[in-house]
Amino acid sequence: MGPASFIPEQVVAQHASRESCWIIVHNKVYDITDFLDEHPGGSKIILRYAGKDATAAYEPIHPPDMISSNLPPEKHIGIAEPSASKRPKTAEEKKRELTLALRPPLDEMLNLHDFEAVAKGVLTEKAWAYYSSAAEEEFSLRENRAAYQRVWFLPRILRDVTSIDPSTTILGQKSSLPIYISATALGKLGHPDGELNLTRAAAKYGVIQMIPTLASCSFDEIVDASQPNQSLFLQLYVSRDREVTKKYVQHAEKRGVKALFITVDAPQLGRREKDMRMKFVDDGAGAKVQEGQSGIKKDQGIARAISSFIDPSLAWKDIPWFRSITSMPIILKGVASPQDAIMALEAGVQGIVLSNHGGRQLDNSRSGLENLVDIVAALKTRGPWPNPKFSVFIDGGVRRASDALKALALGASAVGVGRGFLYAFSAYGQDGVEKAIEILRDEFEMNMRLLGCRTLGELSPDMVDASALRTHAGLVPQDSLYAATYQPLRLAQSKDSKL
Ligand SMILES: Cc1cc2nc3c(=O)[nH]c(=O)nc-3n(C[C@H](O)[C@H](O)[C@H](O)COP(=O)(O)O)c2cc1C
Incomplete structure (x- = not known):
């Protein structure tokens, strides 16, 4: 792949609908428009990440090579411009890293x-x-x-x-x-x-x-x-x-x-409301755009989505x-x-x-x-x-x-x-x-x-x-x-x- 295949974040963001749906996974950009209805977890969950970096959502749920080996090569659009994935850490990520570093030693676990x-x-x-x-x-x-x-x-x-x-x-x-x-x-x-x-x-x-x-x-x-x-x-x-x-x-x-x-x-x-509420928090304003286009409900939570x-x-x-x-x-x-x-x-x-x-x-x-x-x-x-x-x-x-x-x-x-x-x-x-x-x-x-x-x-x-x-x-x-x-x-x- 030549330098021309680098795709800026703003370009990926333009493909955020059912008609044209691109996502970034592990820094690669994929056109998954034709695959939306075949996704075993349903199209709604993918559309949440249309035009965005979906790695964090993808990773826990799929084997690493699932997307690259299942999509035909012409749907591998290119590599995400580094700025697309190198966003600053959120406050939650920083807090989590600190908490990880400050974990008590394992020996202190008694039960x-x-x-x-x-x-x-x-x-x-x-x-x-x-x-x-x-x-x-x-x-x-x-x-x-x-x-x-x-x-x-x-x-x-x-x-x-x-x-x-x-x-x-x-x-x-x-x-x-x-x-x-x-x-x-x-x-x-x-x-x-x-x-x-x-x-x-x-x-x-x-x-x-x-x-x-x-x-x-x-x-x-x-x-x-x-x-x-x-x-x-x-x-x-x-x-x-x-x-x-x-x-x-x-x-x-x-x-x-x-x-x-x-x-x-x-x-x-089951209706696990803590899980459902968290989905709502994370979607933020971005979900509103997609919701209009795809009828996504924001209250599903991870469990129901998968x-x-x-x-x-x-x-x-x-x-x-x-x-x-x-x-x-x-x-x-x-x-x-x-x-x-x-x-x-x-x-x-x-x-x-x-x-x-x-x-x-x-x-x-x-x-x-x-x-x-x-x-x-x-x-x-x-x-x-x-x-x-x-x-x-x-x-x-x-x-x-x-x-x-x-x-x-x-x-x-x-x-x-x-x-x-x-x-x-x-x-x-x-x-x-x-x-x-x-x-x-x-x-x-x-x-x-x-x-x-x-x-x-x-x-x-x-x-x-x-x-x-x-x-x-x-x-x-x-x-x-x-x-x-x-x-x-x-x-x-x-x-x-x-x-
Ligand atoms: C986060 C989480 C995910 C679970 N996923 C499944 C699952 O995919 N399939 C299943 O049959 N049970 C699932 N269970 C239920 C567990 O197999 C088990 O019945 C339950 O966790 C036992 O209760 P405990 O967490 O208090 O030990 C899940 C439980 C939790 C907490």
């Missing part, structure tokens, strides 16, 4: 809440809003933590607890802890290496990672970063185009993924089709009722995750922990328990080994952790995830010793008192560590706010 506090400082406002937000009043988000405070231990004594082993198998795969890394989308919003931070740390510590459909890194990048004996699971959002889903699932199986977690609680993405491909027609009748395209164990992620748990068992899947999606979907849904008690009782009426062919997992609000031990005592096979690891790598990259796993491992060892359990097999329902689990109203002690980082909705900033 998973500490990572959340650091992440809150170092994440961009948009990333924090996307990661921390939950649906509507965020009742379910808070309940996920509160439920654990209503279950108490009844430890056993004098059992020679010299050596403790918290290892287990999850869906036939070895795991050093009864915890797996649950799928959380868009890892690069938190750290340039995104999900690879999790993959590498999980390999080192023998923990299983669930790869999200909406990962920032490509599926293959993640698998390529894994070690030969490392077990990976796959989280699936089912596409309206079943051929796309089939290809994706079969590719994953070929690459050695060990289980398929189909997300069943997200036929539409999820338009998800098929809301997914139903029980589709389960045999999934069975026909893969021999991986199939687990339904996002089950809440005993009726559905029994239907899942009868449908022949290998397990369920009792989850309210970290409070991000249907607000006011009960916690997985509370549902666990009813669901285990229901499953006991349908055959042997524990059932070696049907695993019950739970997630939501797990931040301590003690949380996991309570869930296991009540019948869970293992528990998923989402935000805990997400915040760990947002704050400290791979080192953060490693430290988080070490903290959990130490917590398991101590809690199991004090409970009188040498192995997880020795945990039993009579080691917990769950009689208060159904008590919801105001009787729970304040969790001040968690409350210190919880961000009330009213403090979320809107564009004109001076808060």
Whole structure:
């Protein structure tokens, strides 16, 4: 490319409509007008960046070479004039850099809440809003933590607890802890290496990672970063185009993924208002021009913008089709009722995750922990328990080994952790995830010793008192560590706010 292919920012800015849409990604200018309607995330999201540098928005969501390898060469218009990308740092960027430099040393992290506090400082406002937000009043988000405070231990004594082993198998795969890394989308919003931070740390510590459909890194990048004996699971959002889903699932199986977690609680993405509000802030005046031309709504937030491909027609009748395209164990992620748990068992899947999606979907849904008690009782009426062919997992609000031990005592096979690891790598990259796993491992060892359990097999329902689990109203002690980082909705900033 000769010097003539340098394109000034002002020229790119003139192509900011559906009729002519140019964007800058990694300093290159692309004409994506003809591609707008083919974009899996919809054209609206691209039009937000029409005529502008879209790198920051593109990067967390797409594999690096996606645009350059998918657009025909004649649509690679040229190189953005340096002034287009070398804008001065915003006040938020400067503040973030400073906070990153002033992070406490990793050794000062004593629990998973500490990572959340650091992440809150170092994440961009948009990333924090996307990661921390939950649906509507965020009742379910808070309940996920509160439920654990209503279950108490009844430890056993004098059992020679010299050596403790918290290892287990999850869906036939070895795991050093009864915890797996649950799928959380868009890892690069938190750290340039995104999900690879999790993959590498999980390999080192023998923990299983669930790869999200909406990962920032490509599926293959993640698998390529894994070690030969490392077990990976796959989280699936089912596409309206079943051929796309089939290809994706079969590719994953070929690459050695060990289980398929189909997300069943997200036929539409929940209304996460912090996330929606942040989008409004960032669009600023520029969005007004585009809005007139394309009908963009400014209130979608990241989550909704990227999820338009998800098929809301997914139903029980589709389960045999999934069975026909893969021999991986199939687990339904996002089950809440005993009726559905029994239907899942009868449908022949290998397990369920009792989850309210970290409070991000249907607000006011009960916690997985509370549902666990009813669901285990229901499953006991349908055959042997524990059932070696049907695993019950739970997630939501797990931040301590003690949380996991309570869930296991009540019948869970293992528990998923989402935000805990997400915040760990947002704050400290791979080192953060490693430290988080070490903290959990130490917590398991101590809690199991004090409970009188040498192995997880020795945990039993009579080691917990769950009689208060159904008590919801105001009787729970304040969790001040968690409350210190919880961000009330009213403090979320809107564009004109001076808060
Ligand atoms: C930022 C974020 C993104 C998530 N993305 C997905 C996703 O793409 N697919 C999915 O099935 N669950 C997703 N989840 C839900 C998690 O898998 C898990 O159910 C939840 O985070 C557990 O709650 P916790 O964050 O309190 O541990 C996401 C959660 C968060 C916080």
